[in-house]
Amino acid sequence: MVQKMPMVTEPAQTKLTETPLESIGPLDTKVVQCLPKMAEGCRVPVFMDDQKAFVPAEIVSIREHGGVREFYIHYINYNRRLDEWVKIDRMNLKELAQPLSSSSSSNNISQEVSQSRTIPATTTTTACASNELPSGNTTTFVLSDDTETLNSDLTQTASLSSLIDCSPAATAAVPPTKIRGNGNNHHSGVHSITKVKNIDLIHLGRYFIKPWYFSPYPEELTSCPVVYICEFCLKYCKDTDALKRHRTKCTLFHPPGNEIYRNGTISFFEVDGRKNKTYSHHLCLLAKLFLDHKTLYYDTDPFMFYILTEFDAQGFHIVGYFSKDKETNEDYNLSCILTLPPYQKKGYGHFMIEFSYTLSKLENKIGSPEKPLSDLGLLSYRRYWSETIIEALLKHRSKDGETESPALSINDLSEITAIMKEDVLAALQNLNIIRYQQGSYVLSVTKDLFDSYQDKRRIRVDSKCLFWTPKLSTKQMNQLQNK
Numbered sequence: 001m002v003q004k005m006p007m008v009t010e011p012a013q014t015k016l017t018e019t020p021l022e023s024i025g026p027l028d029t030k031v032v033q034c035l036p037k038m039a040e041g042c043r044v045p046v047f048m049d050d051q052k053a054f055v056p057a058e059i060v061s062i063r064e065h066g067g068v069r070e071f072y073i074h075y076i077n078y079n080r081r082l083d084e085w086v087k088i089d090r091m092n093l094k095e096l097a098q099p100l101s102s103s104s105s106s107n108n109i110s111q112e113v114s115q116s117r118t119i120p121a122t123t124t125t126t127a128c129a130s131n132e133l134p135s136g137n138t139t140t141f142v143l144s145d146d147t148e149t150l151n152s153d154l155t156q157t158a159s160l161s162s163l164i165d166c167s168p169a170a171t172a173a174v175p176p177t178k179i180r181g182n183g184n185n186h187h188s189g190v191h192s193i194t195k196v197k198n199i200d201l202i203h204l205g206r207y208f209i210k211p212w213y214f215s216p217y218p219e220e221l222t223s224c225p226v227v228y229i230c231e232f233c234l235k236y237c238k239d240t241d242a243l244k245r246h247r248t249k250c251t252l253f254h255p256p257g258n259e260i261y262r263n264g265t266i267s268f269f270e271v272d273g274r275k276n277k278t279y280s281h282h283l284c285l286l287a288k289l290f291l292d293h294k295t296l297y298y299d300t301d302p303f304m305f306y307i308l309t310e311f312d313a314q315g316f317h318i319v320g321y322f323s324k325d326k327e328t329n330e331d332y333n334l335s336c337i338l339t340l341p342p343y344q345k346k347g348y349g350h351f352m353i354e355f356s357y358t359l360s361k362l363e364n365k366i367g368s369p370e371k372p373l374s375d376l377g378l379l380s381y382r383r384y385w386s387e388t389i390i391e392a393l394l395k396h397r398s399k400d401g402e403t404e405s406p407a408l409s410i411n412d413l414s415e416i417t418a419i420m421k422e423d424v425l426a427a428l429q430n431l432n433i434i435r436y437q438q439g440s441y442v443l444s445v446t447k448d449l450f451d452s453y454q455d456k457r458r459i460r461v462d463s464k465c466l467f468w469t470p471k472l473s474t475k476q477m478n479q480l481q482n483k
Contacts, residue, residue, distance in 0.1 A: 037096075037098070038059065038062070038071070038096065039059070039062070039098075039099065040059055040060060040061060040062065040099070041058065041059065041098075041099030041100070042058070042059045042096060042097060042098060042099055043056060043057065043058050043059075043076070043096075043097040043099075043100075044056075044057060044059065044073075044091050044092065044093065044095060044096045044097065045057065045091070045092040045095050046073050046075070046086055046090050046091050046092075047090040047091075047092075048075060048082075050082075054092055055075050055076070055078070056075070056076040056077075057073040057074060057075045057076060058073065058074045058076060059071050059072070059073055060072045060073060060074050060083065060195050060196060061195070061196045063085075065085070068087060069087075069088065070085045070086065070087055071085070071086055071087075071088070071091070072084070072085050072195075072196050072197075073085075073086055074195075079292075080195075080212075080213060080292055081212035081213060081292065083195075083196075083197065137446065137447040138444050138445065138446050138447070139393075139397045139444075139445050139446075139447075139450070140405045140442050140443065140444050140445075141393060141396070141397070141405060141406050141407070141408060141442060141443040141445070142405050142406070142407040142408075142440065142442050143407075143408070143409060143410065143434075143440065143441040143442060143443065144407045144408065144409045144412075145409045145410055145411075145441065147439070147440055147441065150410065150441055151441075153410070153421070153422075153425055154425060154429070154434070157422055157425040157426050157429065194213075194214040195214070196214060197211055197212075197213060197214055198214050198215070198217065198222045199211045199215060199217060199221065199222065199227055199289060200224075200225060200226070201225065201226045201227070202226065202227045202228075202229055202286075202289065203226050203227070203228045203229065203243075204229045204231050204286075204318075204340070205231035205317050205318075206317075206342075207342045208226070209340070209341055209342065211289035211290065212289065212290050212292070213288065213289060213290065213291065213292045214288070215285050215286075215288035215289045216285065216288070217236060217285055218236075220238070221236060221238055224238050224239070226239075228240060228242065228243040229282075229286065230243065230246055230247065230250055230252075231315075231317055231318060232250060232252040232253055232254065232255070232315060232316075233250050233252045233256075233278075233279060233282065234279060234282035234283055234285075234286055234318075235250070235282060236282070236285070253314070253315030253316065254267075254269060254309065254315055254316035255269040255271055255279065255307040255309065255316065255318065256269075256271055256276045256279050257269045257270050257271035257272060257275075257276060257305075257307075258270050260306075260466065260467055260468040261355070261461075261465055261466045261467070261468070262465055263462050263465040265310050265311045265312070266308070266309070266310060266311075266459070267308075267309045267311060267316055268306055268307065268308055268309075268355065269306070269307045269309065269316070270304060270305075270306055270468070271283075271304070271305040271306075271307060272304060272305075273300030273301055273302065273303040273304065273305060273323075274300070274301040277300055277301075280300035280303070280305055281300060283305060283307075283321065284300065287321070287336070287338045290338055290340070290341065291336070291338060291374075292374075293374040302325060302326055302327065303323045303324065303325060303326065303335065304323065304324045304326055305321055305322075305323050305324075306321060306322050306323070306324065306352070306355065306356075307321045308320045308321060308348060308351070308352055308355075310343075318340065319339065319340060319343045319348055320337070320338050320339035320340055320343060320348055320349070320352060321337070321338060321352075322334050322335070322336065322337040322338075322352050322353075322355075322356055323335045323336045323337075324356070324359075325370075326471075330368070331360075331365050331366060331367055331368065331420070332367070332368060332369065332370045333356045333357065333359065333360045333365070333367030333368065333369070334353070334356045334367070334369040334370065335369075335370050336370075337349070337352055337353070337369075337377065337380075339352070346458065346459075347458030347459045348459065349380050350380065350383065350384050350387075350459075351459040351460070351461065353369075353380060353381065353384045354384065354388075354460065354461045355461050356369075357388075357417070357418045357419065358461050358463060358466065359468065359470075360418045361418045362466075362468065362470055363470040365418070366414055366415070366418055366419070366420050366421075367418055367419070367420065368419070368420035368422075368423055369381060381423075382426075382427065382430055385419055385423055385424070385426070385427035385430075386427050386430065386431055386453060387453050388417045388419065389413060389417060389419070389424065389427050389428065389431070390431075390445070390449065390450060390453040391453070392413060392416045392417055393443065393445060393450075394450060396408060397445075405442070410424055410425060428443065431449070433445050433449070
């Protein structure tokens with residue numbers, strides 16, 4: 001018998017944008033007359049449990065459930081993971097507004113997305129043209145790059161908006177690109193069928209987890225109160241009995257593929273999307289429950305999957321994963337990344353990002369994640385890039401007694417960290433440490449900044465525990481054959 005565990009839920013992240021409304025009390029005649037007019041697209045304040053207040057919301061879908069009318073609503077200016085089914089008693093029907101016209105709706109969506117950004121704006125979009133250094137004990141690094149070239153690169157980096165996840169409104173008019181496997185293609189708008197979460201609850205290993213988004217599981221599973229998933233092969237079952245029968249036949253106690261990293265109880269398994277299609281497909285379905293900005297398709301052949309696990313007496317339990325394109329002209333070292341909700345806020349996301357760059361170093365490549373990044377993905381990468389660059393600068397700062405400022409270039413930082421040049425520039429601007437001083441660019445880093453970034457990661461990659469040989473790409477194999 002599977003023991004019921006506490007449900008994992010996502011805390012609210014965004015502040016209210018309007019003053020909370022008071023409860024409406026009993027429905028009067030005028031309000032009752034509004035009921036037949038309620039339709040998809042209507043906007044109405046809905047009481048949000050997390051905020052303990054009424055929040056403007058849009059009705060996405062309507063259903064009859066157990067003889068009771070329910071409404072699937074999206075809270076305006078909030079992430080879609082907070083969308084939910086509510087009953088009419090949580091609505092302030094006195095403020096009900098009919099659906100907007102298509103043009104007005106499009107403008108409203110654009111405004112909503114721009115207002116709902118939770119990512120702090122980059123502190124500076126260009127280097128500070130100032131001779132004044134930050135207060136406190138400051139270390140200065142002279143950048144040996146050509147001033148005009150670096151100035152052009154900084155301007156270009158500051159204007160890049162592709163780092164941030166595109167909004168549905170902004171991408172709706174873009175024609176779809178060629179579809180590839182494991183959810184690595186950015187969606188071009190939210191389709192109506194995917195707006196509504198279709199799975200209420202999943203059971204995975206020791207945890208019951210509430211999904212955040214739609215995932216195209218078989219339709220017969222959508223009516224199940226809980227979908228049971230084998231934590232080793234990721235096959236889905238409709239009830240506990242089906243899961244028990246499956247476990248008597250399933251021989252896996254770890255992901256398929258090769259274990260390429262083990263340090264204590266933490267392991268990485270490398271899974272080939274072509275050799276392990278069923279597992280890869282199940283992994284994509286699971287991941288789509290928690291990733292909104294990716295579109296899932298079924299050709300996993302072009303991708304490698306790196307599964308992060310925790311080991312105990314029962315086996316290797318999946319913590320998260322990232323995927324990587326086998327053949328890429330842009331040197332992307334990561335296509336998609338997910339830490340499952342029970343394991344979030346424990347440093348595993350940064351650990352997987354560091355692992356992807358460790359593989360890039362072994363391949364003698366400069367890596368970068370596929371763009372555009374989601375909001376949460378950008379936050380994670382900004383933090384990793386900042387920590388890694390500060391760590392590199394710590395190793396290159398002047399020794400005690402030396403008066404001359406150390407010199408290095410952006411390309412030096414890129415080669416040391418395996419981070420793409422554009423990402424290095426974005427991180428330096430976000431840190432607000434690149435400055436124009438006396439005709440050249442310098443990096444000015446205070447002691448407080450060094451201290452705040454010094455080895456704060458909970459889990460680090462130990463390269464001695466990695467047993468992995470880079471695979472030759474098709475282009476490299478052709479070059480060797482021609483020789």
